Amino acid sequence: MNDIEISDLYQEMIVDHSRRPRNFRRIEHATHQADGFNPLCGDKVKVYVHLENDVLRDVSFEGEGCAISKASASLMTETLKGKSKSEAEQLFSRFRNLATGSGDGSDLGKLAVFSGLKGFPTRVKCATLVWHTLRAALEQTPGTVSTESGADSGGFV
Amino acid sequence: MSALRVVKSAEFDLLEVRRDFPALHQKVHGKPLIYLDNAATTQKPKPVIDAVDRFYRFDSSNVHRAVHVLSDRATKAYEGARTTVKQYINARSEREIIFVRGTTEAINLVMNSFARPRVKAGDEILISALEHHSNIVPWQLLAEQTGARLVVAPIDDRGELMLEEFERRLGPRTALVAVAHISNALGTIMPVHEIVQMAHARGVPVLIDGAQAIAHLHVDVRELDCDFYAFSGHKVFGPTGIGVLYGRESLLEQMPPYQGGGDMIRSVTFEKTIYNELPYKFEAGTPHIAGAIGLGAALDYVSRVGLVRAAAHERELLDYGTALLGAVPGLRFIGTAREKVGVLSFVLDGVHPHDVGTVLDRDGIAVRTGHHCAQPVMDRFGVPATTRASLALYNSKAELDALAHGIRRVQKLFAV
Numbered sequence: 001m002n003d004i005e006i007s008d009l010y011q012e013m014i015v016d017h018s019r020r021p022r023n024f025r026r027i028e029h030a031t032h033q034a035d036g037f038n039p040l041c042g043d044k045v046k047v048y049v050h051l052e053n054d055v056l057r058d059v060s061f062e063g064e065g066c067a068i069s070k071a072s073a074s075l076m077t078e079t080l081k082g083k084s085k086s087e088a089e090q091l092f093s094r095f096r097n098l099a100t101g102s103g104d105g106s107d108l109g110k111l112a113v114f115s116g117l118k119g120f121p122t123r124v125k126c127a128t129l130v131w132h133t134l135r136a137a138l139e140q141t142p143g144t145v146s147t148e149s150g151a152d153s154g155g156f157v
Numbered sequence: 158m159s160a161l162r163v164v165k166s167a168e169f170d171l172l173e174v175r176r177d178f179p180a181l182h183q184k185v186h187g188k189p190l191i192y193l194d195n196a197a198t199t200q201k202p203k204p205v206i207d208a209v210d211r212f213y214r215f216d217s218s219n220v221h222r223a224v225h226v227l228s229d230r231a232t233k234a235y236e237g238a239r240t241t242v243k244q245y246i247n248a249r250s251e252r253e254i255i256f257v258r259g260t261t262e263a264i265n266l267v268m269n270s271f272a273r274p275r276v277k278a279g280d281e282i283l284i285s286a287l288e289h290h291s292n293i294v295p296w297q298l299l300a301e302q303t304g305a306r307l308v309v310a311p312i313d314d315r316g317e318l319m320l321e322e323f324e325r326r327l328g329p330r331t332a333l334v335a336v337a338h339i340s341n342a343l344g345t346i347m348p349v350h351e352i353v354q355m356a357h358a359r360g361v362p363v364l365i366d367g368a369q370a371i372a373h374l375h376v377d378v379r380e381l382d383c384d385f386y387a388f389s390g391h392k393v394f395g396p397t398g399i400g401v402l403y404g405r406e407s408l409l410e411q412m413p414p415y416q417g418g419g420d421m422i423r424s425v426t427f428e429k430t431i432y433n434e435l436p437y438k439f440e441a442g443t444p445h446i447a448g449a450i451g452l453g454a455a456l457d458y459v460s461r462v463g464l465v466r467a468a469a470h471e472r473e474l475l476d477y478g479t480a481l482l483g484a485v486p487g488l489r490f491i492g493t494a495r496e497k498v499g500v501l502s503f504v505l506d507g508v509h510p511h512d513v514g515t516v517l518d519r520d521g522i523a524v525r526t527g528h529h530c531a532q533p534v535m536d537r538f539g540v541p542a543t544t545r546a547s548l549a550l551y552n553s554k555a556e557l558d559a560l561a562h563g564i565r566r567v568q569k570l571f572a573v
Contacts, residue, residue: 006519010512010570019507019571041511041527042541064541066509067571123515 004119010067013075013113018067023060023077036063036133036145043069043126047133054085061130068123073130075110085138092131099124169466175551177202177458188521191556196341196369196500196547197525198391201455205395208454212447219443221420235446238453239436245456246386247377248403252435255402255409256449260368261291263387263402264335266439267364268295270412271385271404272333278304280332283361285323285347286312286537287340290530292366296335305332312537316343316492324355331356334363338370342531342545343492344475344500346374353382362408368392372549373471373498375464378403390448394549395455399448402439409435416441467550471499474548478557485564487573491543499548502529505564507573510544516570517544520563522556 027033027048036045043065050058059077063069080088095111097103101118105111117124125147133145175181180200183190192200212234218227220235239251248254257263272282282296286309296307308331310323318336327334334356339346349365356363364385367376371388378386385408390399404412414421414432418441423431432438459467478501482488487506505513514526525545528535535541546560 006516006570009515015571042535066511068512120515123511126511 004116008116009120009123011113011116013110014067014071017071017074021061021070021074023074023081024062025060026062027058027060032137032140034133034137034141034145036129036136036147038065038125038129038146038148040148041066041126043129045069045073045130045133047073047130047137049134049137051085051138056080056083056085056088059134065129066126068117068126069129072114072127075113076130076134079109079111080134088134088138092135095131096128099127169463169470171470171551171553174462175553177204178551179203179206181551185521185523186519188519191520191522191559193546193548193552193556193560194523194525195372195549195552196344196392196529196545198397199372199394199549200551201396201451202394202458204458205451205454209396209447209451212450217447220446221437231446234450234453235444238449241453241456242401245376245460246401246403247379249379250406253378253403253406253409255404255436255439256444257387257400257402257439258398258445259389259391259400260366260387261389261400263385263400264292264364264366265295266402266415267333267335267385267387267404268299270415270439271362271408272296272299272305273303274413276303276305276332279330280305281308281326281328281330282306283308283310283323283326283331283334283356285310285318285336287316287318287343287345287347287531287534288335288337289341289366289368290532291368292335292337293533306330309533312345312534315494316340316345316534316538317494317496318345318347318352320348320351323352327355327359327361329359331359331361334361335366336363337366337368338376339367339373339498340492340494340500340531340534341369342500342529342534342543343494343502344369344497344547345492345494346370346496346498348496349381349383357382369498372459373468375468384408390452390455393452393455394458395452396445396448399445399452401452406435409439412439414438414441418442420444462550470550471548471552474552474554474557475499475501477554478546478548478560481557481561482564485561485568487568488564491538491540499552500545501547502543502545504540504543505567505573508567508571510542512571513544513564513567516567517560517563520559520566522560522563524560 030048031051032049045063048060059080061073098105099117129147136145178200216230218231220232353363362384365383367388372393384405386403391397421441491502510526527542
């Protein structure tokens with residue numbers, strides 16, 4: 001645990017994406033959208049998807065939150081553009097494994113930059129909020145998504 | 158010689174105080190712990206840990222029940238703690254000291270047993286804009302159940318209560334005033350004397366939420382002249398799960414029990430139950446005996462260190478920290494009341510409080526980040542969250558130096 005430093009979490013790419021988030025916009029005619037909110041920490045995200053033949057032609061987000069949540073949303077939208085629904089689901093599963101320390105980040109591309117999260121269990125929920133919100137959008141689940149309880153909460157609520 | 162002793166006893170020996178708190182002497186992430194989250198909860202001194210340990214080791218038994226010696230010792234220790242609390246806040250009698258789980262339960266007790274039977278639709282509960290959720294939500298529940306209204310007195314940009322606005326909201330429909338003694342998010346000391354005077358002039362009873370005040374201010378319920386005063390043990394170096402509701406005896410007498418069960422009754426038949434006398438009427442079931450004993454030990458500890466000396470030390474720390482952090486570019490304080498205790502709540506340009514908190518934690522510095530269970534306060538200042546460093550009597554200037562250094566590190570990391 002001690003060998004994971006603060007700089008392993010806040011890598012340059014994460015800081016950059018948190019300060020200049022990509023795809024930080026609304027999609028006017030989104031086919032799918034959903035809201036995520038972690039009331040304890042105040043992170044808010046809205047995910048927009050334009051889905052065509054099961055392919056995510058465009059993905060974007062709006063919201064406010066900490067560097068981890070913003071960078072995660074930014075990098076997620078970059079990664080998922082052009083991917084199929086099932087590819088997105090697989091990436092989410094691998095991303096969660098990486099964040100919780102049970103995966104090595106192979107096949108994750110840029111998203112592997114979040115490997116430092118495994119040393120910061122209380123911050124996993126920040127990174128996964130946008131992914132859960134994306135899933136809710138794709139599955140058209142009603143209601144607002146939260147990661148402050150359950151598997152990603154880091155053991156505290 | 159005696160003059161020398163007086164000078165020495167008037168000194169505040171920080172190193173000695175720190176030695177009393179075992180938890181302060183540990184490393185986290187390889188760095189010495191700097192604990193600046195005292196508004197959330199305080200660390201415990203050895204006398205408190207020992208008192209709880211001693212109870213479970215030798216005296217563990219139920220109170221007010223058996224004739225055996227352990228029960229006698231447990232009862233004496235539990236009731237002794239009640240006397241300590243009574244003296245500490247200068248209540249008139251032990252009958253006015255009710256042990257509860259904490260401030261939250263104390264406020265809910267007043268809501269259920271005092272306010273609910275009295276309040277009618279259209280009546281008003283007057284609070285301030287800087288209340289903790291625990292002094293907002295019970296009144297909203299009451300409003301839902303009775304049709305009463307929650308009225309909120311505003312605060313200004315410094316985080317001070319606008320007293321004239323408060324007074325304007327006191328009216329013929331005001332059934333109760335419920336205000337914090339000190340704001341947990343901002344550190345503002347509320348003008349509780351004036352509040353009580355204004356309310357009593359109109360015959361309105363006053364509840365003071367003393368959760369944040371009890372470790373920092375001399376609390377004298379007779380001098381305050383409040384009707385209820387609530388506080389938690391764990392914020393004043395005592396155990397969690399124990400707290401106190403002080404209530405004016407004449408009001409407590411009129412109130413129905415809060416919960417039913419053992420210990421709160423004198424006799425029970427299926428036809429009629431006669432309630433026990435004060436304060437037991439409000440203490441249904443086996444109480445948190447060890448907690449009460451620990452709380453008594455905590456208050457004794459604070460008395461021994463000397464609250465006045467500790468407060469002077471904390472005041473010095475607050476001034477030092479305010480100047481130090483105030484000089485950090487891009488740092489904005491949230492809460493700059495002229496009368497405040499050791500809370501340094503702030504936002505940093507370009508960095509979210511949770512990232513500040515995570516970086517500081519790796520430096521061994523424990524601060525609170527978030528809305529501090531006071532979302533209306535955050536809304537008032539237009540921020541989603543703040544980083545809050547809150548002080549206790551065992552903190553030092555060196556720790557505040559480390560905090561300032563940590564904040565600079567955060568800014569460097571995020572290139573702001």
